[in-house]
Amino acid sequence: MSGNTELKKARAGDTRALARLISLVEDSSPRVRDLIKELLPSTGSARIIGLTGSPGVGKSTVTGALIGAYRAAGSRVAVLAVDPTSPFSGGALLGDRVRMQDHALDDQVYIRSMASRGHLGGLAASTPQAIRVLDAAGFELIIIETVGVGQAEVAIASLADSVVVLLAPGMGDAIQAAKAGILEVADLFVVNKADRPDSQQVVRDLRNMIALAHLGPADWKPPIVSTIAMKGEGIDELVGRLDAHWSWLGSSGTLEQRRQARAREEITALAFAALRGRLTVNRLDTLAREVASGRLDPFAAAEELLNTRDGTDTEYG
């Protein structure tokens, strides 16, 4: 199949063609490079929202509600749900996704889970390519939903133009989010399950932390939106705040800066992936034995490794 033909089909709403293109990216196929080159001129117009937070705060419910709101406004919406590696990957743990199934029959909505396939760098390298594919396929809004609270999730969330951090009373409170470094990347906070007794306490803690840590630039202080996503409450306000952030991104020049920063991360991730490909050569095993036995110091080993050129093609994956 030609990437270009598939892309035309995907643009026309052929979900299976789109799925095949994203699979190429996810599998780090050697054909990804040509594909990305081909579709590059058609990218740059999608708006990317990152959504992150501890397990159980209601990310999928909020995502489902956002899909509904933006569909009502006429946008094509795609969701990339990023799951960390797990021996139980695939269907079993993706029960949450059923909460998005309201939109399963809408061919202007595309929902896809990405798995990280065993190493930290993998998702950081493949997610931007998946975003490009969705962008080129004509999705105006792309939501990246990350499951988890680690630094990998923070890194992936920061691929977005607007980053929404979700909290909920009792589940992964503000202190835990602070521990994971998630608060720093937030453009907006959502306190979901606002009908729970201690939700006002979460809002207060969060407000104190935002003040304490001087989060956000001087002209964009991250707002806190309370929602009960299950009932659709607060979603209009969230959409309003997101749209205000999008306007601010454009008018302040931040969008351009942020997309350049994203490109920096992407290039770095690809370079790391290529380096990792190079590391699979036998040389690393020999060096590791020397270091483990105390015959060679690890810095000398790293230097030797970086200077090893084994003559094979650069690999990405």
Added chain:
Amino acid sequence: MSGNTELKKARAGDTRALARLISLVEDSSPRVRDLIKELLPSTGSARIIGLTGSPGVGKSTVTGALIGAYRAAGSRVAVLAVDPTSPFSGGALLGDRVRMQDHALDDQVYIRSMASRGHLGGLAASTPQAIRVLDAAGFELIIIETVGVGQAEVAIASLADSVVVLLAPGMGDAIQAAKAGILEVADLFVVNKADRPDSQQVVRDLRNMIALAHLGPADWKPPIVSTIAMKGEGIDELVGRLDAHWSWLGSSGTLEQRRQARAREEITALAFAALRGRLTVNRLDTLAREVASGRLDPFAAAEELLNTRDGTDTEYG
């Protein structure tokens, strides 16, 4: 100060000398390389236990109980508590540490928090060096405690000879641990807070998951120990299981394999850190602008970056 003199002091129990050596490592001082070279011949005899699990399961309490048990057996014990980057780093979030304060006046016990200073690769690069320093300083047991459930924590936990994964009823259950990929790295499971009503359910879930995912090698099936660490219950059994694992590591040849694997990770992390140092040059900004504007594809940019030699010395950090 000479690393060697400081090391002699640290070996003799001078905690301030030891703290200075670890700070060198944590700050990625250019002197680390010489220090590690110097102390390399004195390393290799410490036993390293990794302890990980979701926030709130009682990691610090279990660590405190383990310190007590191994001190009673006459070992010098060190703890590296690894915290993810946070704008609130330092004292504020380290309240948990007070649970280890029973041992604060024992000069045969050394407890240290490591912060990750802003990027994922940082801790992966500096933690092994901190372990070497503690090993060379004569600590027989080194416990690495990671706070969090992300892949970075999994990566750091796998630096250990024995990895203990903690769970507790209601806090980060087995499914969440599976999502984070934590179960795969476990040599032992601890279900803490075993006096809570649903702790037996956690044990059952865990047992099912271990069977389902075929966790562990054929001759070491990860045991599940129930503890109430606050009351010291189950700690003797945990120590017994840990000692059995240590014996198995030696007799099966796994210890050597694992330490070689650790050296591989260490070399890789140092190589990545060096590469990252190289990436700070202006070239990356130029490439990022080209990619962000769609004029250059990211793969070509990554290749160009890897081939850039800017003439500066290799940096680690």
